[in-house]
Amino acid sequence: xxxxxxxxxxxxxxxxxxxxxxxxxxxxxxxxxxxxxxxxxxxxxxxxxxxxxxxxxxxxxxxxxxxxxxxxxxxxxxxxxxxxxxxxxxxxxxxxxxxxxxxxxxxxxxxxx
Amino acid sequence: xxxxxxxxxxxxxxxxxxxxxxxxxxxxxxxxxxxxxxxxxxxxxxxxxxxxxxxxxxxxxxxxxxxxxxxxxxxxxxxxxxxxxxxxxxxxxxxxxxxxxxxxxxxxxx
Numbered sequence: 423x424x425x426x427x428x429x430x431x432x433x434x435x436x437x438x439x440x441x442x443x444x445x446x447x448x449x450x451x452x453x454x455x456x457x458x459x460x461x462x463x464x465x466x467x468x469x470x471x472x473x474x475x476x477x478x479x480x481x482x483x484x485x486x487x488x489x490x491x492x493x494x495x496x497x498x499x500x501x502x503x504x505x506x507x508x509x510x511x512x513x514x515x516x517x518x519x520x521x522x523x524x525x526x527x528x529x530x531x532x533x534x535x
Numbered sequence: 536x537x538x539x540x541x542x543x544x545x546x547x548x549x550x551x552x553x554x555x556x557x558x559x560x561x562x563x564x565x566x567x568x569x570x571x572x573x574x575x576x577x578x579x580x581x582x583x584x585x586x587x588x589x590x591x592x593x594x595x596x597x598x599x600x601x602x603x604x605x606x607x608x609x610x611x612x613x614x615x616x617x618x619x620x621x622x623x624x625x626x627x628x629x630x631x632x633x634x635x636x637x638x639x640x641x642x643x644x645x
Binding site: 426453457463464465466467470478480515517522524525526527528529 | 568575579623627637
């Protein structure tokens with residue numbers, strides 16, 4: 423069964439560094455999402471992406487964040503200058519046209535020190 | 536915030552018993568979805584109920600939706616140890632961006 427994959431599974435970085443989290447959505451899916459979950463808290467919507475552009479973004483998704491689909495398979499989330507409070511689990515999700523169900527990847531645990 | 540709370544925060548039951556989790560939300564929705572998360576893993580979609588539906592079944596899962604009260608419940612019947620996980624409701628206001636609740640941590644004791 424096809425699944426969403428994410429790399430790396432765990433990323434440790436120093437405050438102020440740039441990080442890129444990578445996702446490979448399911449191949450026939452057209453809508454892509456990033457969510458984050460700070461330890462012990464709820465899953466929060468960051469951004470949605472369709473047709474090579476951002477559809478919607480939350481207040482969390484400020485100028486430090488960007489997303490890109492550099493080729494036909496990868497979907498990336500970049501944080502330009504990480505802060506301690508960016509430490510969280512980041513989940514990528516994708517879905518097909520006409521279907522509401524989203525398929526989530528296993529997540530990348532980002533630790534900012 | 537579009538999402539409210541889920542209760543209980545934690546639920547511990549014996550295998551074979553039923554588990555009921557509740558979810559409240561704040562805004563109008565297009566649909567409400569329930570997801571499951573095993574510890575440290577991604578979320579898995581369980582069931583979706585549209586705003587014009589009141590009840591939906593899928594295997595051992597039963598979901599209800601009361602839009603007048605802005606609430607939903609998830610019932611897992613005849614629970615199994617493998618059902619141990621966190622369960623989240625997520626609302627979709629129509630843009631297909633999901634807003635999650637705080638989750639219920641379910642423990643099923645063998």
